[in-house]
Amino acid sequence: MLNSTDWLHNNKCKKINASKYPINLICIEENPAVQVDDILSVIEQSIRKRNIRTLVYKKTAPPQCEYTLWYTAFRGWDLAPFMNRAEIRLSLRGETIGTANYRHAGGFALNKWAGTETKLQPVLDELLGDLQAPPQ
Numbered sequence: 001m002l003n004s005t006d007w008l009h010n011n012k013c014k015k016i017n018a019s020k021y022p023i024n025l026i027c028i029e030e031n032p033a034v035q036v037d038d039i040l041s042v043i044e045q046s047i048r049k050r051n052i053r054t055l056v057y058k059k060t061a062p063p064q065c066e067y068t069l070w071y072t073a074f075r076g077w078d079l080a081p082f083m084n085r086a087e088i089r090l091s092l093r094g095e096t097i098g099t100a101n102y103r104h105a106g107g108f109a110l111n112k113w114a115g116t117e118t119k120l121q122p123v124l125d126e127l128l129g130d131l132q133a134p135p136q
Helices: 006-010 039-048 116-128
Strands: 025-029 053-057 067-077 081-092 095-103
Touching: 025 039, 039 053, 039 067, 039 116, 081 116, 095 116
Parallel strands: 025 053, 025 067
Antiparallel strands: 067 081, 081 095
């Protein structure tokens, strides 16, 4: 099982400045090439727990999407497939304002078979930090 610091050794994050970006909605570009089935739901859940709405789109963001999120993930194989790498970028009108990367350290570590949420939640928490939807 991963602890909250395991991901820090091989991963980088550019945290979003919560006071600078009043985010009510994050639009997520669906990436059909990703073969990690639950990654989209894990990302959405992490955003929604901050009271920020999500909207998933394909290819072209709808006009109401100021903030867009792009992601990708890759799998490795060691007796069974496992997510070994992921990248997430949050942009405001096309300019990147935050990034997060997960990379499994490799070797014999048994945490390679941990679930997507266990692997990505610390990364997403670091990226999104104190981000909360502003009061309406």
